[in-house]
Amino acid sequence: MKKLFEYNWQVRNEWFDWCETVDEQELLKRRTGGPGSILYTLFHIAECEFAWINSLQGNPDQGEPPFEDYASLRKVKAFSEQCHATVAPFVQAWNDGMEHLVLTGEGPPGQRESFAYGEVMRHVIAHEIHHVGQLSVWSRELGKQPVTANLIRRGLYKTQEAN
Numbered sequence: 811m812k813k814l815f816e817y818n819w820q821v822r823n824e825w826f827d828w829c830e831t832v833d834e835q836e837l838l839k840r841r842t843g844g845p846g847s848i849l850y851t852l853f854h855i856a857e858c859e860f861a862w863i864n865s866l867q868g869n870p871d872q873g874e875p876p877f878e879d880y881a882s883l884r885k886v887k888a889f890s891e892q893c894h895a896t897v898a899p900f901v902q903a904w905n906d907g908m909e910h911l912v913l914t915g916e917g918p919p920g921q922r923e924s925f926a927y928g929e930v931m932r933h934v935i936a937h938e939i940h941h942v943g944q945l946s947v948w949s950r951e952l953g954k955q956p957v958t959a960n961l962i963r964r965g966l967y968k969t970q971e972a973n
Contacts, residue, residue, distance in 0.1 A: 811904060811928075811931055811932070811935070812901060812902065812904060813966050813967070814935045815901045815934075815935065816966055817961055817964065817966060818935060818938045818939065818942075819894060819898075820964060820966070821938075821942055821957055821959065822852065822855065822856070822890065822938070822942075824957040824958075825852060825942070825945055825957050826852070826883070826886075826887045826890070828949070828954070828956070828957050829848065829849070829852075829883050830883070831954070832848075832952065832954070834849075834882065834883055836848075836952065837849045837883060838850075838881060841948050841951075843944060843947070844941065844944040844948075845941070848945060848948055849881065849882075849883060849886050850877055851941050851944060851945060852886050852890065852945075853877055853880055853886045853889060853890075854941065855890075855937070855938050855941050855942075856886075856889055856890035856893045856894070857874055857875070857889075857893065858934065858937055859893060859897055859934050859937075859938065860893035860896060860897055861874070862930050862933070862934050863896075863897040863900050863901070863931075863934065864896065864897075865913055865915060865930075866900065866911075866913055866927055866930060866931075867900055871915070875889075901931075904931070908927050908928070909926065909927060909928040910926050910927070910928065911926070911927040912924050912925070912926060912927070913925050913926075913927060913930055939959075942957070942959060943959070945957075946959065
């Protein structure tokens with residue numbers, strides 16, 4: 811599971827690099843499907859990861875900050891880095907004993923919900939991968955090559971050559 815977080819973080823950083831090649835107005839343009847613009851989608855990915863993992867750490871929900879306060883590539887990238895600095899130690903400390911711990915909190919109005927920590931962690935991974943797919947579609951609509959989604963050849967796994 812740690813490797814999939816590392817994969818997501820690597821891909822996210824590559825999307826930030828990709829964004830450097832696109833006019834900022836194009837990054838803020840409302841798009842069909844997904845949560846909105848390219849920049850808002852990257853903001854949303856980082857914020858959701860932070861919110862869920864912050865909850866797993868027993869911290870109170872801080873609510874989503876207003877995107878208007880972060881509506882530039884530089885600010886969204888800094889926000890993502892700040893979120894990453896908070897969640898990475900928890901992800902790196904993950905162990906099998908945490909898999910079935912239970913997160914309980916407010917769900918729909920007046921209801922409580924409970925989720926296994928492992929379920930939440932996998933949800934966070936899948937959430938980012940889903941939105942990266944949307945970014946890829948928008949990239950092609952702009953006539954640009956998207957960031958590769960390939961897990962292979964990213965250097966995440968160290969192997970020894972067979973002799």
